[in-house]
Amino acid sequence: MRRIPRPQRPIENLLPYYPSWRPRLVCFTGFPARYRFSPTSATFSSSTRYNGIFDGKPDKKKHQAMVRRWQKRLLGESEPIGAHVDPYDPTSPVRITPEEQGEEQEMLEEAEDGEGLGEYEEAVTWDGLEVVGGEKWAKEFNEWQKGDKLRGWEGSAYAPQTKVTEQSQLNNAFLRAVVETYMLIQAKQEPTLASHPERFSSEDPTWIYNVKLHAAPDGQLELNFPPEAMKEFLEEVNYREAKEQAVEEGLEEVVEEYIAEEVHAEAENSSHEPGSQSIDNAIAGSTDAVPTKAAALVKQNEKKPFDFMSNRPVPRAKREESTMTVDEVTETTTVNPESPSPTAELEALASTSEEAVATMRTAVRNAIETLAAQSISIQNPTVSEGPELVDYYEIQLTDPQIKFALSKRLLQLTSLRITDHLLNNSSTLGDLYTHLLAAAKPKPKKLIDQIRAEGEIQDKVKPGMEDLLRLPNVKLKDKRVTKVDKEREVGRWKVIEYALRERDLPVFTKDDVVEDRLKMERRKSRLWARAV
Amino acid sequence: MASAIAVTPFRRAICTRSITTSTSSLASVSDITASIDTAIPRFPINDTAPVHATIHHFPSLEPLRFQEYPANYLRLPTRRDILHRAVIFEGDNHRRGTASTKWRSEVHGSARKIRPQKGSGRARLGDKKSPMLRGGGVAFGPKRRDFSTDLPRRVYDLAWRTALSYRFKKGELVIVDNAMHVPKGTTMDYVPEMLRAHGWDNAAGRSLLVTLGPRPRLAGLLSGRHGRTLTWDEVDVKDLLELGRIVIERDALSNIFAMHRWDLHKNWNRFQVKRDLPIAEELEKEDEDELVYEMEEFDEDVEATEERGEDQPAQGEQSYQVVVQGKY
Numbered sequence: 001m002r003r004i005p006r007p008q009r010p011i012e013n014l015l016p017y018y019p020s021w022r023p024r025l026v027c028f029t030g031f032p033a034r035y036r037f038s039p040t041s042a043t044f045s046s047s048t049r050y051n052g053i054f055d056g057k058p059d060k061k062k063h064q065a066m067v068r069r070w071q072k073r074l075l076g077e078s079e080p081i082g083a084h085v086d087p088y089d090p091t092s093p094v095r096i097t098p099e100e101q102g103e104e105q106e107m108l109e110e111a112e113d114g115e116g117l118g119e120y121e122e123a124v125t126w127d128g129l130e131v132v133g134g135e136k137w138a139k140e141f142n143e144w145q146k147g148d149k150l151r152g153w154e155g156s157a158y159a160p161q162t163k164v165t166e167q168s169q170l171n172n173a174f175l176r177a178v179v180e181t182y183m184l185i186q187a188k189q190e191p192t193l194a195s196h197p198e199r200f201s202s203e204d205p206t207w208i209y210n211v212k213l214h215a216a217p218d219g220q221l222e223l224n225f226p227p228e229a230m231k232e233f234l235e236e237v238n239y240r241e242a243k244e245q246a247v248e249e250g251l252e253e254v255v256e257e258y259i260a261e262e263v264h265a266e267a268e269n270s271s272h273e274p275g276s277q278s279i280d281n282a283i284a285g286s287t288d289a290v291p292t293k294a295a296a297l298v299k300q301n302e303k304k305p306f307d308f309m310s311n312r313p314v315p316r317a318k319r320e321e322s323t324m325t326v327d328e329v330t331e332t333t334t335v336n337p338e339s340p341s342p343t344a345e346l347e348a349l350a351s352t353s354e355e356a357v358a359t360m361r362t363a364v365r366n367a368i369e370t371l372a373a374q375s376i377s378i379q380n381p382t383v384s385e386g387p388e389l390v391d392y393y394e395i396q397l398t399d400p401q402i403k404f405a406l407s408k409r410l411l412q413l414t415s416l417r418i419t420d421h422l423l424n425n426s427s428t429l430g431d432l433y434t435h436l437l438a439a440a441k442p443k444p445k446k447l448i449d450q451i452r453a454e455g456e457i458q459d460k461v462k463p464g465m466e467d468l469l470r471l472p473n474v475k476l477k478d479k480r481v482t483k484v485d486k487e488r489e490v491g492r493w494k495v496i497e498y499a500l501r502e503r504d505l506p507v508f509t510k511d512d513v514v515e516d517r518l519k520m521e522r523r524k525s526r527l528w529a530r531a532v
Numbered sequence: 533m534a535s536a537i538a539v540t541p542f543r544r545a546i547c548t549r550s551i552t553t554s555t556s557s558l559a560s561v562s563d564i565t566a567s568i569d570t571a572i573p574r575f576p577i578n579d580t581a582p583v584h585a586t587i588h589h590f591p592s593l594e595p596l597r598f599q600e601y602p603a604n605y606l607r608l609p610t611r612r613d614i615l616h617r618a619v620i621f622e623g624d625n626h627r628r629g630t631a632s633t634k635w636r637s638e639v640h641g642s643a644r645k646i647r648p649q650k651g652s653g654r655a656r657l658g659d660k661k662s663p664m665l666r667g668g669g670v671a672f673g674p675k676r677r678d679f680s681t682d683l684p685r686r687v688y689d690l691a692w693r694t695a696l697s698y699r700f701k702k703g704e705l706v707i708v709d710n711a712m713h714v715p716k717g718t719t720m721d722y723v724p725e726m727l728r729a730h731g732w733d734n735a736a737g738r739s740l741l742v743t744l745g746p747r748p749r750l751a752g753l754l755s756g757r758h759g760r761t762l763t764w765d766e767v768d769v770k771d772l773l774e775l776g777r778i779v780i781e782r783d784a785l786s787n788i789f790a791m792h793r794w795d796l797h798k799n800w801n802r803f804q805v806k807r808d809l810p811i812a813e814e815l816e817k818e819d820e821d822e823l824v825y826e827m828e829e830f831d832e833d834v835e836a837t838e839e840r841g842e843d844q845p846a847q848g849e850q851s852y853q854v855v856v857q858g859k860y
Contacts, residue, residue, distance in 0.1 A: 151718045153725035158594035161729070197594060400584050400598050407586075408595045419703025420585050 158197060164414040165440050174433055176204050177409040179211050181402060182221050183233055191405035193237045195412045207232065213389040219396035221389070221429070231365060393430030406432060416440055448478055484509060583607045585700065587782055590708040591726050599707070599782070604796060605789055606705075608690070608697040615698070618691030618769040621683040633673030636661045686795035688769075693792060695772040696785075704777040707785060712741055712761075714749040723753035733758045737776020742767055744784045764788055 180194035212224040455465035487493040584598040663671035727733040739759040764784035
């Protein structure tokens with residue numbers, strides 16, 4: 001409790017005392033009686049007129065006597081404790097705290113809050129408690145959270161931010177796009193698999209430079225590559241797609257779906273393409289490598305597959321739990337319609353995920369190897385013969401799907417867009433390459449540069465543009481013409497400048513005007529800053 | 533017209549084209565009057581072949597697929613005269629024509645002759661409303677009138693498709709597959725940043741975003757500095773030619789084609805026009821949820837207050853009676 005010292009002098013001083021002036025205290029009826037504010041001790045004045053005004057020494061003594069007289073009348077004969085006591089003496093009775101004396105102490109409201117509630121009792125029912133949870137609360141909570149983390153734009157674009165402009169890099173990017181697309185075509189896969197959003201990587205894989213391009217007599221492109229290259233490439237492409245699928249759907253669902261697809265794939269083999277079928281079979285076959293868990297999974301979870309190839313971090317379950325679930329799984333030999341929860345099985349898989357993934361990978365690799373071997377043997381019987389491709393213009397581009405795939409992959413690698421009109425009109429790979437280089441060239445931003453390009457540069461001469469540059473009554477300027485320029489032409493500017501400096505006036509040249517403009521624009525752009 | 537063209541690798545093509553006196557009706561104007569010496573061998577392009585346009589995903593702008601459009605939709609030659617006629621026609625029809633002045637007969641005032649015909653030594657004057665005098669009427673000033681002109685519907689529709697073909701040819705037509713819908717909970721600079729990332733903003737000449745239906749969040753976040761957003765039925769030929777590029781939703785483009793092909797098909801089918809129902813529903817649903825949420829809260833309070841009476845505090849609230857005495 002906070003001890004409020006009692007003043008020995010009256011608090012109200014100097015002003016004459018009128019009862020009507022005294023502010024009444026506010027009483028809160030809601031509180032128990034003991035918390036009612038009691039008036040302070042010295043709210044009365046003991047002198048009649050000259051309250052607290054001391055004229056001189058004799059009056060002071062008289063005043064003190066008067067005070068003592070009234071104190072006796074009101075509070076009783078006894079002197080107040082500590083009247084003639086030295087407060088600094090450690091043994092003095094002034095040092096006795098009022099609580100020890102048993103007097104009432106004034107307390108502030110702050111100290112009273114906790115005491116008024118009483119002792120803590122754990123609630124048994126929910127009556128009167130603050131409700132947290134439920135749809136409405138969840139909505140509010142989400143909105144509150146979103147308010148802190150607003151979604152920004154960064155990173156949502158498909159094309160990379162920086163455009164590739166260097167010639168050698170463009171050459172490499174073009175070669176890579178061509179090789180990847182045609183390899184997928186040869187593998188009878190979707191050519192746009194190469195330009196999957198997750199597939200962007202800055203470095204070219206080394207095997208691309210080992211691939212040799214040959215032009216067939218009918219104008220088609222043929223590739224000569226080692227089988228490991230095709231294997232690696234297909235693995236990477238499918239791995240990415242599968243990973244994206246797994247990430248999208250969530251691990252539990254992915255387990256069930258994948259298994260279901262496997263089951264279906266095994267059941268309906270005839271309609272599938274050879275490539276995908278063999279991969280499916282390979283993966284199905286690879287489950288036998290981990291017989292107990294995988295086989296049980298195949299039997300029990302018939303809804304959604306699990307992507308063994310995905311690199312998504314799966315939380316590791318405790319060893320004990322996983323062994324428990326594994327035992328349960330192995331014991332049940334018959335197909336159980338009500339399977340154990342997928343999460344438990346996932347945790348089982350997670351605990352031995354490394355082994356499983358390794359076995360999956362080897363199985364997939366074997367499958368892809370066979371697939372690649374098949375495709376090579378069918379597609380390119382005479383690959384090693386024939387001269388190597390020298391000119392991109394020899395390869396015809398008739399299939400719009402190939403064009404689309406190439407342009408999409410080029411966009412992903414270089415962030416350069418080839419317009420639809422140019423794509424429609426390009427009939428060879430050489431055209432596409434030319435358009436790519438043209439897109440990499442920066443377009444002239446000023447009209448004067450555009451006019452000069454169209455009028456002077458030999459390849460792009462537009463009829464009439466040369467004349468425009470040579471017209472006698474037309475002047476073409478690089479920068480905006482201002483009054484200063486006009487004055488300079490005539491020769492008046494130096495005179496004006498001299499006169500301004502003579503009078504200590506500001507001299508505004510064109511650069512100052514330009515700077516002001518930039519400042520204004522910067523000020524405007526600050527208005528569009530991120531709102532938090 | 534006959535033209536025999538060698539179909540070989542085109543790099544060093546030898547065009548064996550017979551001399552013709554008339555060009556194809558769809559070909560752009562070419563100088564057939566040029567002599568053999570100055571003739572530049574041109575790669576023969578089939579002007580009637582359909583056009584492949586890339587359909588993109590919004591907002592990532594990932595190319596999704598090619599979509600075929602007929603040549604007389606997006607491969608029309610650039611007829612600048614037709615575009616000019618269409619722009620003038622639209623401008624005329626948009627004129628308010630509300631300029632109005634008072635002629636001398638309409639100015640408020642009497643017809644009294646101000647001074648006698650002869651004898652004053654000054655010029656002769658009639659009433660004070662003459663345009664020669666200050667405060668008089670305007671001499672043949674403008675009156676409210678209708679400035680609208682007519683343009684054959686077929687020409688106007690051809691101009692529409694010519695404008696789109698021109699934009700497509702220059703690579704300034706971006707077709708987007710899904711709705712250009714900005715979700716809730718984005719930063720204020722989401723749309724300007726997106727435009728900047730795609731090269732569609734003020735620095736690149738601003739963009740016109742054409743949508744199937746109203747997109748209030750997109751419109752709210754898009755400042756006029758970087759472009760405009762309009763629905764497909766609000767767009768004009770002038771709007772299509774004005775800004776740096778057009779970003780259009782695929783269904784909006786289909787609607788425009790359906791409404792502007794009078795020169796191709798006389799009886800255009802109204803029912804082929806696609807409405808914005810799915811997106812509108814989605815957007816309305818979002819707003820609906822908000823409204824319902826608020827209404828529920830309000831209803832609860834109303835019921836509770838009715839039960840207990842307005843003066844009593846709500847459940848769970850303490851009541852404090854403040855007693856103030858004195859003469860304040």
